[in-house]
Amino acid sequence: MTESLTRFDLPQSAIPTRWYNIQADLPRPLPPVLHPGTRQPIGPADLAPLFPMELIKQEVSQERFIDIPEEVREIYKLWRPTPLLRARRLEKALGTTARIYYKYEGVSPSGSHKLNTAVPQAFYNKQEGIQGITTETGAGQWGTAISQACNFFGLECYVYMVKVSYQQKPYRRAIIRSFGAQVTASPSDTTNCGRAALANDPNSTGSLGMAISEAVEAAATSGGKYKYALGSVLNHVLMHQTIIGQESMLQMKRAGDYPDVIIGCTGGGSNFAGIAFPFLRDKMVHGKDIRIVAVEPAACPSLTKGIYAYDFGDTAGMTPLIKMHTLGAGFIPPPVHSGGLRYHGMASIISELYDQKLIEAFAVRQLEAFAAAVTFLRAEGIVPAPEASHAIAQVIREAAAATAAGTSPVILFNLCGHGHFDMSAYDAYTSGQLTDFEYPEEAVATAMSALPKIDG
Amino acid sequence: MTESLTRFDLPQSAIPTRWYNIQADLPRPLPPVLHPGTRQPIGPADLAPLFPMELIKQEVSQERFIDIPEEVREIYKLWRPTPLLRARRLEKALGTTARIYYKYEGVSPSGSHKLNTAVPQAFYNKQEGIQGITTETGAGQWGTAISQACNFFGLECYVYMVKVSYQQKPYRRAIIRSFGAQVTASPSDTTNCGRAALANDPNSTGSLGMAISEAVEAAATSGGKYKYALGSVLNHVLMHQTIIGQESMLQMKRAGDYPDVIIGCTGGGSNFAGIAFPFLRDKMVHGKDIRIVAVEPAACPSLTKGIYAYDFGDTAGMTPLIKMHTLGAGFIPPPVHSGGLRYHGMASIISELYDQKLIEAFAVRQLEAFAAAVTFLRAEGIVPAPEASHAIAQVIREAAAATAAGTSPVILFNLCGHGHFDMSAYDAYTSGQLTDFEYPEEAVATAMSALPKIDG
Numbered sequence: 035m036t037e038s039l040t041r042f043d044l045p046q047s048a049i050p051t052r053w054y055n056i057q058a059d060l061p062r063p064l065p066p067v068l069h070p071g072t073r074q075p076i077g078p079a080d081l082a083p084l085f086p087m088e089l090i091k092q093e094v095s096q097e098r099f100i101d102i103p104e105e106v107r108e109i110y111k112l113w114r115p116t117p118l119l120r121a122r123r124l125e126k127a128l129g130t131t132a133r134i135y136y137k138y139e140g141v142s143p144s145g146s147h148k149l150n151t152a153v154p155q156a157f158y159n160k161q162e163g164i165q166g167i168t169t170e171t172g173a174g175q176w177g178t179a180i181s182q183a184c185n186f187f188g189l190e191c192y193v194y195m196v197k198v199s200y201q202q203k204p205y206r207r208a209i210i211r212s213f214g215a216q217v218t219a220s221p222s223d224t225t226n227c228g229r230a231a232l233a234n235d236p237n238s239t240g241s242l243g244m245a246i247s248e249a250v251e252a253a254a255t256s257g258g259k260y261k262y263a264l265g266s267v268l269n270h271v272l273m274h275q276t277i278i279g280q281e282s283m284l285q286m287k288r289a290g291d292y293p294d295v296i297i298g299c300t301g302g303g304s305n306f307a308g309i310a311f312p313f314l315r316d317k318m319v320h321g322k323d324i325r326i327v328a329v330e331p332a333a334c335p336s337l338t339k340g341i342y343a344y345d346f347g348d349t350a351g352m353t354p355l356i357k358m359h360t361l362g363a364g365f366i367p368p369p370v371h372s373g374g375l376r377y378h379g380m381a382s383i384i385s386e387l388y389d390q391k392l393i394e395a396f397a398v399r400q401l402e403a404f405a406a407a408v409t410f411l412r413a414e415g416i417v418p419a420p421e422a423s424h425a426i427a428q429v430i431r432e433a434a435a436a437t438a439a440g441t442s443p444v445i446l447f448n449l450c451g452h453g454h455f456d457m458s459a460y461d462a463y464t465s466g467q468l469t470d471f472e473y474p475e476e477a478v479a480t481a482m483s484a485l486p487k488i489d490g
Numbered sequence: 491m492t493e494s495l496t497r498f499d500l501p502q503s504a505i506p507t508r509w510y511n512i513q514a515d516l517p518r519p520l521p522p523v524l525h526p527g528t529r530q531p532i533g534p535a536d537l538a539p540l541f542p543m544e545l546i547k548q549e550v551s552q553e554r555f556i557d558i559p560e561e562v563r564e565i566y567k568l569w570r571p572t573p574l575l576r577a578r579r580l581e582k583a584l585g586t587t588a589r590i591y592y593k594y595e596g597v598s599p600s601g602s603h604k605l606n607t608a609v610p611q612a613f614y615n616k617q618e619g620i621q622g623i624t625t626e627t628g629a630g631q632w633g634t635a636i637s638q639a640c641n642f643f644g645l646e647c648y649v650y651m652v653k654v655s656y657q658q659k660p661y662r663r664a665i666i667r668s669f670g671a672q673v674t675a676s677p678s679d680t681t682n683c684g685r686a687a688l689a690n691d692p693n694s695t696g697s698l699g700m701a702i703s704e705a706v707e708a709a710a711t712s713g714g715k716y717k718y719a720l721g722s723v724l725n726h727v728l729m730h731q732t733i734i735g736q737e738s739m740l741q742m743k744r745a746g747d748y749p750d751v752i753i754g755c756t757g758g759g760s761n762f763a764g765i766a767f768p769f770l771r772d773k774m775v776h777g778k779d780i781r782i783v784a785v786e787p788a789a790c791p792s793l794t795k796g797i798y799a800y801d802f803g804d805t806a807g808m809t810p811l812i813k814m815h816t817l818g819a820g821f822i823p824p825p826v827h828s829g830g831l832r833y834h835g836m837a838s839i840i841s842e843l844y845d846q847k848l849i850e851a852f853a854v855r856q857l858e859a860f861a862a863a864v865t866f867l868r869a870e871g872i873v874p875a876p877e878a879s880h881a882i883a884q885v886i887r888e889a890a891a892a893t894a895a896g897t898s899p900v901i902l903f904n905l906c907g908h909g910h911f912d913m914s915a916y917d918a919y920t921s922g923q924l925t926d927f928e929y930p931e932e933a934v935a936t937a938m939s940a941l942p943k944i945d946g
Contacts, residue, residue, distance in 0.1 A: 039502055040567040046495055111496040112575070112871050119568070123642075141597055143871030145910070185868050186579075205913030211920045212867060411668060412641050415568050415599030454601070454910035457661030464667045 040122060042285040044115040049107055054276040056311045056383060057269060058098035059318050061390055064269075064382055065357035068344060073488060076354055083254045084262045086162040089155065092270035100273070102154070109153045109186055113142045114277070118285035124413040130433035133291060135446045137282045137309055138416065146419065146451030147305045148179035148265050151274035155263045156183035166190025168252040169263045170220065170245030172199055173373025174206030175419070175451060176265030181215035191215035192260070194222065194248045197240035199373060206455055220245040227251055227350040241366050242377055243349030250352045266302025267347060267356075267381045275308025278448060283312055286446065293324060293446035295432055299424040300328040300337065300395070301374045303381035305450035314392065326393040328384065329428040331403070333471040334367035336360060336380045337388055337395035339478065344488040345379055355486060359385040362481025368471040370400050371459035372420040378481065398427040401470045404463040406430050407453070419451035420459055496578060498741040500571040505563055510732040512767045512839060513725060514554035515774050517846055520725075520838055521813035524800060529944060532810055539710045540718045542618040545611065548726035556729070558610070565609045565642055569598045570733070574741035580869040586889035589747060591902045593738045593765055594872065602875065602907030603761045604635035604721055607730035611719045612639035622646025624708040625719045626676065626701030628655055629829025630662030631875070631907060632721030637671035647671035648716070650678065650704045653696035655829060662911055676701040683707055683806040697822050698833055699805030706808045722758025723803060723812075723837045731764025734904060739768055742902065749780060749902035751888055755880040756784040756793065756851070757830045759837035761906035770848065782849040784840065785884040787859070789927040790823035792816060792836045793844055793851035795934065800944040801835055811942060815841040818937025824927040826856050827915035828876040834937065854883040857926045860919040862886050863909070875907035876915055 057064065066075035078090045085093070092100060102110075121134040139147035159167055166189050171177025177193045184191035193215050200207060200219040210217050218224060220240045221231035227247040231238055238244075246264070253262035264271060286292055296313050298306030306328050316322040330337055336359045345360040347353035359380040361367075367376040380388075387393045398406075400420075407423035409430065410416070418426060425447045436443050453460065462468040513520065522531035534546045541549070548556060558566075577590040595603035615623055622645050627633025633649045640647035649671050656663060656675040666673050674680060676696045677687035683703040687694055694700075702720070709718035720727060742748055752769050754762030762784050772778040786793055792815045801816040803809035815836040817823075823832040836844075843849045854862075856876075863879035865886065866872070874882060881903045892899050909916065918924040 040564070041502055043499060043501065045499065046497055108496070112579075143867075143873075149871075182871055186871070204917060205910075208913040208917035208920065209873060212864060212873065212916050214868065408668060411599075412670065415605075415638055415642070417599075417665060417668065452910075454661075454908075455913075457664040457911075460668050461660060461664035464664065 040120055042118045042288040044281060044284055046111050046115070048281065048284055049110050049114050050102065050277045050280040051107070052099040052101055053273045054280065054312050054315065055095055055097055055100055055273050056314065058096050059315055060386065064386055068355040068488065070346065070351055070354055073355065084250065086158045086164060086261055088158040088162070089270050092273060093268060103157060106154045106157050115281045116141050118282055120289060121414055124410060127409060127413040128430060128433050130437045131440065131442045132433040132436040133442060133444045134429060134433060135286065135289065135291070135293070135444070136449045137278055137446070138449045139278060139305065140416065140419070140449060140452035144175065144179040144182050145454065146175045146179065147275060147278060147308055148176050149182060150277055150308065151265065151271045151304065152179035152183035153186065154274050156180070156187045156189055159261055160187040160189055164189070164261050165259045166192060167263045168192045168249040168260050169265070170194045170242060170249045172196045172242045172245070172376060174199060174203050174210065174455065175374055177210045178206065180263055180265065181210045181213040184215065185213040192252060193217045194220040194245040196220055196242055196245050197238065203455065220248050222248060225251045227352070241349060243363060246348035247350035247352050250348065266304040267379065269383060272304050272307035272311070272381055272383055275304050276311050278308035279310060279312030282309055282446065291444045294443040295325045295327060295445045297327045297329060297425050297428050297432070297445065297447040299375060299421050299450065300330050300380065300384065301377050301421065303384040305448050307381065307384060309448040310393070314387070318392065327428060328393055328395040329424045330395060330397050331370050331372055331375045331424060332397040332399040332473055333370045334361065334376050335397040335473065336378065338397045339473065340380070341482065342385055342389050343485055345485055347379065355488065356382050357385070358382050359388060360485070361478045362485055364484050365478055365481035368474055370471060371456060372403070372424065374421040375424065396428055398424045399470050401468060402427045404468060416449065417453040418449055419453045420456050422450045496576055498574045498744045500737060500740055502567050502571070504737065504740055505566050505570050506558065506733045506736040507563070508555040508557055509729045510736065510768050510771065511551055511554055511556055511729050512770065514552050515771055516842065520842055524811040524944065526802065526807055526810055529811065540706065542614045542620060542717055544614040544618070545726050548729060549724060559613060562610045562613050571737045572597050574738055576745060577870055580866060583865060583869040584886060584889050586893045587896065587898045588889040588892040589898060589900045590885060590889060591742065591745065591747070591749070591900070592905045593734055593902070594905045595734060595761065596872065596905060596908035600631065600635040600638050601910060602631045602635065603731060603734060603764055604632050605638060606733055606764065607721065607727045607760065608635035608639035609642065610730050612636070612643045612645055615717055616643040616645055620645065620717050621715045622648060623719045624648045624705040624716050625721070626650045626698060626705045628652050628698045628701070628832060630655060630659050630666065630911065631830055633666045634662065636719055636721065637666045637669040640671065641669040648708060649673045650676040650701040652676055652698055652701050653694065659911065676704050678704060681707045683808070697805060699819055702804035703806035703808050706804065722760040723835065725839060728760050728763035728767070728837055728839055731760050732767050734764035735766060735768030738765055738902065747900045750899040751781045751783060751901045753783045753785060753881050753884050753888070753901065753903040755831060755877050755906065756786050756836065756840065757833050757877065759840040761904050763837065763840060765904040766849070770843070774848065783884060784849055784851040785880045786851065786853050787826050787828055787831045787880060788853040788855040788929055789826045790817065790832050791853040791929065792834065794853045795929065796836070797938065798841055798845050799941055801941055803835065811944065812838050813841070814838050815844060817934045818941055820940050821934055821937035824930055826927060827912060828859070828880065830877040831880065852884055854880045855926050857924060858883045860924060872905065873909040874905055875909045876912050878906045
């Protein structure tokens, strides 16, 4: 009976009641976050203009588990628990000896894992009487999620959308607006840093780093009316995603298997953290022999080519300084279709785990990712987001290696979203017009040379 | 505990093992299907050039239940059972006394209920040694589903896509091509009827009726290499969808409720049939007091404004003659965004049920449908397909009536697909540029005057 099952579902009562805070189990504490002006460690008061106090507490908490508010779990019930599937048809298509499983986060109303953190972020803002949220979006996954979450709790929502995406992704714009959010192309003339960028280059198509600067400025200068929300990188954001891994553990148990390898794509690191951290606890605390593999685009390889250093999260240098694997805050990644992976830095926790050799990292090029995506969709039916396709490419590499070695590892990966809003990229790929990008060595070197000089 | 549950999930073992064939329970047999040339009742041999024998048998079967092949159920497991949810947040938004439930078919890889029939159709063709399938698609939901199903079973797939959709929906084209199908804009120069249409009007943007003619011709002239597949209207297609209603019955039981009203949108009738027929059996055979409501676009109202008469399924008069509610095979509906509902006729079974007053029908205008869609998505998070929004509009009407009357009916509707590929329509709606269409009285009168003259 179990043998023929493809999907391992959980009842709604199995939605986790707590987030797992990996900070409690790290081998050493995270390096302190520094004030962008004084370059001294910051305290909660420094973050108060940007975030509600509960999220600031979560950001620095050393508690191993943090309760999920009942109001948040109620919203989670709209799509959670998400399915975990055995990719039997993919295994067959690859002719592999490996057993492949995937957790599918694309069933959320926003189409990706981003809603897992958007909902609690909106909730805590609402609870502390905030009127609205400012944020940025690149590919639009985060903008969609936060606009939905704000809508659920009756918050205003202001999304600074990277101008090139604003122009190229009218459907993302439309879905965000459908949920009542206001979308502004960035750089815009509504902020000081936006106006400065436009003065410098009136034709600027923007970048994620610039959109963050605008959203941060809009919140910081609102006199407390608005706060800012980020869809990845920060500790509390990664923690909210751990419900993915917690559910996966229960589902793998139902499948009668335990993963030897866990794979996720990494931009800022949140979907990877979501599936990996609960299993990393098994590895760090219970000594489980398990490989945890991050996969990034070769065009924006912050783990495999970046350095572990203090850097800004944004272009204008308005955010605190975080020690992270970075390619330099001034680096503008080539226009790969995986907008969600086009970020110069990596979450502090993931950078630290990588530095401690608790996780591995590999880079995948755009064409290999799309080839993997098409192999996957023809086998399993689901059209993956280009971001998730990087994870799939690594799965296919691992499966081939296992077959060659005659081993049968259990591989689990996070299919963090669907690609329904990325069909122009598939169109380009299937018609042979998609190009690869070399690793932009010079641009990275230039950006790195401008890194703030800080010891530690 | 049950009170707080939003979603009523079923284990995979609950995927139905049989389709329900409503023909066994109809008050009187369906009127015979007539040969387009002789206008005499047709037999299986007449349909053999177009369909595999197993589907022809199902088309005329009087067996109440037909076993679902294990190979088909294996594929169903990729996304079934689909969720059934209590729309608590919608109820609250409407301030209604009604209890509202919806079955969500948009979780299928193709994004709609269409895959439920595409899979068995591809399976039976494969089993009978057919090399490939020809078909048409309008909005692209069916084209997506059949291309996926053909891909699953290793069949070639040739999709004639209505030219206006081909041009306006490049993403649908892209997803169909990603699954390895060949997409041709219709009318095309690859068929006699297509060439005739182009000779008549070189700038023709096509119609569903014309695309059907091309696909039928391509199969009929292939010497048995290819067969034709239709995504709605036919008896066997509607029957394949009854897994929706069968699952819904189990899920409503889990919810501790039974529907007083069941609502579905109708183009050809398949998603409506899917949710309604198993409950109709309760009504017809077990005397349950339950209303079954079909909802169609006011711009293409085949039930509420059409007549019950023999007509062709296509424009060129190549298909058999079916007695159905029709606006005339020559009628080209106004370009509403619900491409899946732009069909001149209605499934024979549904027409008969309507004639027998076993079901009701209402028409909804485009703007009311989109207003309902936005109300729904803001409450429940899911972006509905424009087709499904017609059902939602009727749900909102029924809920308002119940509130006014102080009653608490249980309303169940079929959310047959998501609107991720219809965001341009939402874009037009949210920016105030979407227009309504009057009922095209003259065009219908013209088309009706050309109906074939057949008694019965």
